[in-house]
Amino acid sequence: MNVSVSFVFLVEKLRADGNKSGEVLMLHKLATMSPFPDYALNTAQAALELARKEGFALEEKALKRTLTQLYGAKGKIDKAPNRREALLLLQDLARELERKDGEKFDDANKNLEDFWMALKQSDVDAAMQKVISRDPATYLQFLKEHGANVAVPGEKAKPPPGADVQGLGLKNKLLTGPKPYLYLSFRVGGISYGPRYRCCDLPMGVGGEPGSAIGVLELQDVSDDWERELQYNPSILDCALQNGAAGIFVENRP
Template sequence: MADAALSSAEAIMVDAKAMFPDTPTASDALIGYEAPKAQMVSYQQRMLYRSKASEALTLAKDALVSFRRAGESAKKVSALKVVVDASMAMDRSFDAMMAASDELAMIKRTGNKQAEVDVSEMLAEVQIARGDAGSASQSLNEALALYRELGKKDGEAKILRTLAGLKLKTGRTKEALSMAQQGLGLFKELGDSKGEADCQRIINRAYAESGEMEKAPNRNDALKALEDLASAVENRDKSLWKTAIVELNKSSAYTQHDVQQIFGSALKKDRQAAASFLQQMGIRSSGSAPELVLKEVTKVFTYVGFRVGGLGYGPRFRCLNPTHALGVEGDVSSVKAVACLQISDEADDWEKELQYHPGILDGCLQSQSALG
């Protein structure tokens, strides 16, 4: 029964993830992979995705309990993976973190190093997604020590790569550089070209952020791409622009100053034509449009403010996510409230089917609080 439940749960999650393909993991984002372009997702699609995740979660939880009782470590880890993935899909990262950390504590008592390293990686991925760099670093370091103890160089290289990306993200460039170089050596030894490229990208970014761009291994590749980018702007060549941008992102061996110099030079030669081309490519040149200012007001701050003012909204009427005040700098009359509203998880199924949910309607009014 447990095997069947796990198989069903895994199949359901595969089906759910297929709705949003090519979505990078949290650790992928650290390495520098770009997220896919935003796509419009209907309410029905989102609800179907969450429904599938919920179904998988229920099955995986039952399987996890059974495998835990039977002492089947490998299957237990597989079931936990579905529990974590499904929880994350339902935007319940805290539940995912607790599931992984609780299981890790139990596994540590058994002395099963492979299961421990698998769950440590799982936990780190959730912690990275939650923005908890400190805890993620600790989990990754524990996984690194375990991989070294197990003598698994592929796992060691993978953890070093993720740790390097995490260190770089938190501004610790020297540590990032050291770990990326260690990872690069291991990936070369293993013949893993993708791993090599990932570590090279991190090394390039580390040198760029530390002001030592000349030391970046792929600097020459980036300079060639920058030349192509300049040519693309000058000749209004969209195809060459796209190719140059891909190559720049692939190497990461450039600074924002490099790019600004190219744009500045093009604007000096023919401001109107260059500005028009850059705008088509999604780049706004200075002075081509009013400066917009976006001020965020967090969900917690919003509802604490309401509470202080005497309005105690219940869970079903706390539908606002972070709200923003958007307007032209210096023009008070242009300021507007921009908000994303979502029906509470505590709402009953019938509430979610309402065309005009009371919490959403009231949330539209609540959003005006962002205007001050």
């Protein structure tokens, strides 16, 4: 029997038994497993309505995230349930960029981790460029210091990756940096990865070996049990490629 069909029968059984929590959970799983976008969207919507009605706050939050990903995949970001909150968080990020408050900027970026999928590239460009245009050199330097892979006007070329900078013995060392900076760099470059596709937990560039990187990849908490049983998990395969960007930690090392 098809797995999706089995889940449908299970949903009906839970509904008949009055198990609302189980029904919401199974509807959510059914939505994430369906190969049909419209069916997945309708199922997730039904689950969200039931979760709201029954007061299941945690599942409501998870369903909003799933629906945001589904709407994003259909190119209908404006309908994403997390969009309004995402736009407000983006404003916070731009505000802290304008203030050049490093600690609060990092916090604002972390708060956005689960909301990038609810934003369009034009949203990010408009918010960030409004600030950057006032003083490109200063703000781009600030972004670079906080992990973004951006070019700073007038900046001299860095020594080649792996060079023994100022005799500090950095050659042939593994150079790492905070995970959020890696994904901020992707986002500034126009690529938005959702929670399931942020598996690079310890990205490292290899000093002395241009273009080389190693890292630790791990499925995130949002991944379902069935995803962990896959021999070739799409998230892990994609993140194996993502990890190649860890070279920025070599290039940006002072």
